[in-house]
Amino acid sequence: MATIQLTEPAEVLIKSVCKRFRNDAHELINVLHELQHELGYLPLEVQSAVAKELRIPASKVYGVVTFYSFFSMLPKGKYQISVCLGTACYVRGGELVLEEFKRRLNIKVGETTNDGIFSLSCIRCVGACGLSPVVTIGEKVYGRVTPQQVRRIIDEYMMLEED
């Protein structure tokens, strides 16, 4: 599990976000949502700080963070690869595409490569079933992806990095 020392701006941010939600424990999910958007992920230190601000046990915050797949405790990569496993994508081989990404990047779903360039997640339907199986990387959408194309897609971004 990644650990970071909270920087002063992060502490200020957590306090201000919690305050915006009136430090109300019922707003926990909204607070976490906002903080993940701002910080990219929710490490232990952030969760502890939120628990303190909302005056609830850290175990409760941790329970919520680990329950919803939207929340991440690991930093996201520069390029976030999301493979759709919605029904249409799944039946047209989405899982094989996901397996290929896992194999080539040597990470599991929810993880980030050591160089911090890629992270991998799966999503449920992006509303482009006609293009299934679909992969999104940042804002870009790839349709009718086959496992054979995975290497080319990865190389595309590696080249960007090398430039």
Place this chain on the structure above:
Amino acid sequence: MELILSDHPAECLTCAKSGDCELQHMAHRLGIREIHCHGEQSTYKMDNSPSIIRDPNKCIMCRRCEMMCNEVQTVGVLSAVQRGFHSVVAPAFQNNLMHSECTFCGQCLAVCPTGALTEVDETAAVIRALADSEKTVVVQTAPAVRAALGEEFGYAPGSLVTGEMVAALRRLGFNYVFDTDFAADLTIMEEGTELLRRLNAYLKGDTSVKLPILTSCCPAWVKFFEHQFPELIDIPSTARSPQQMFGSIAKSYFAEKLGIDRKNMVVVSIMPCVAKKYERGRDEFFVDGNPDVDIVLTTRELSRLIKLCNIDLQSLPGEEFDAPLGESTGAGVLFGTTGGIIEAAVRTAYEIQTGKTLERIKFSELRGMEGLREAVINFDGVDVRIGIAHGLGNARKLLNEIESGKSHYHAIEIMSCPGGCIGGGGQPYHHGHSEILLQRQQALYREDELKTIRKSHENPYIIQLYNEFLGKPMSEKAHKLLHTVYFDRKNGKK
């Protein structure tokens, strides 16, 4: 049911919960003979602490422990984390209990239907000590044990088995069978004196005095306020718990009397409590690396030990505790139930304060099972306002009042477990039948009434202990041996 069992370790014969397991009973009732589902098996690591063992592989996600920890006790350590097959009840960030704010009250394991939460079993350590001819092995039994032990041997709930328990302990080979009730009387001498000192200073107009005074007999409660209310750590009485007072006196006064080195004495406690296992290991309670209390067994462990040694409790004659640390009063025995410590304290404090003999010994206004109670006791013209809480959630309410300056009490008794020690995490499982707690409480009231001496300060061996050894309550020696300090544990400190 088969699906639950397909991910449950099939080690019933050797499981600590065998015979008392609700999952086992349910499988039996449903006549499960074969498990048709074969799926993945959970492979969690065991979480060992000084008091509680968590084995998440045996968890069936009923989440009773989570409810107990969060809603009843408001400790907030256990929470369901992850989802689907990977979901498990665990402390924050899946840390170990030892590195959490767990108070070790043990109420989670009192409600756990399976063997996912159990006490650390130390019966083998007791057998080793008893087999060691170099050691003098001394045992003390907490008041609540005698009111519940019988349940493990076919007695009706609420049966008092004090004499049979003493006889069984003697047959197990303990050299001296003593009573924590003696130390409870000693606690009253120290805590009662401390209460009167603070109260009298307050009545004389000293505004710096800390009131209300809070009882400090319950180790889970002590750990609770150290974590949750560290700014209030100078309010509780500094008196050690009866278990620790007993250990301290046994290994000083009594070891001196026997002419043996404290290292050759083993003090075993029989407690209704799993937090006592943690308490005995606190650094403050060691002298030159030797603990005041060596081993703590719960009521359940004692019953296992008695059964293991093939002793038939029902057929034993009633026997008496040994002197001098086995003599106790009716006040001491009340320590096992909610309201009992403060009733015992009132009996002694009233007489010391007023110099008059108490006409009425039974204080019905302090008795009962309500989670929060209060009473005003008139000390010859001075109204002493008393609060009582059992269950840590109720304790929190009184602490919040103190924190916000709204508390109007002079003294507050707090016990962590619902019902007090009679409902402790180490007692025979009552499987949610709360009437059993009332029956155990009545048993303690009966034991009090059976005693000829019912006020702690009249215990002849307590008087002798002060004359021969301690001097006066709160003397320098008493301070060293019978009082303690508390620590700020907030935010992972200490």
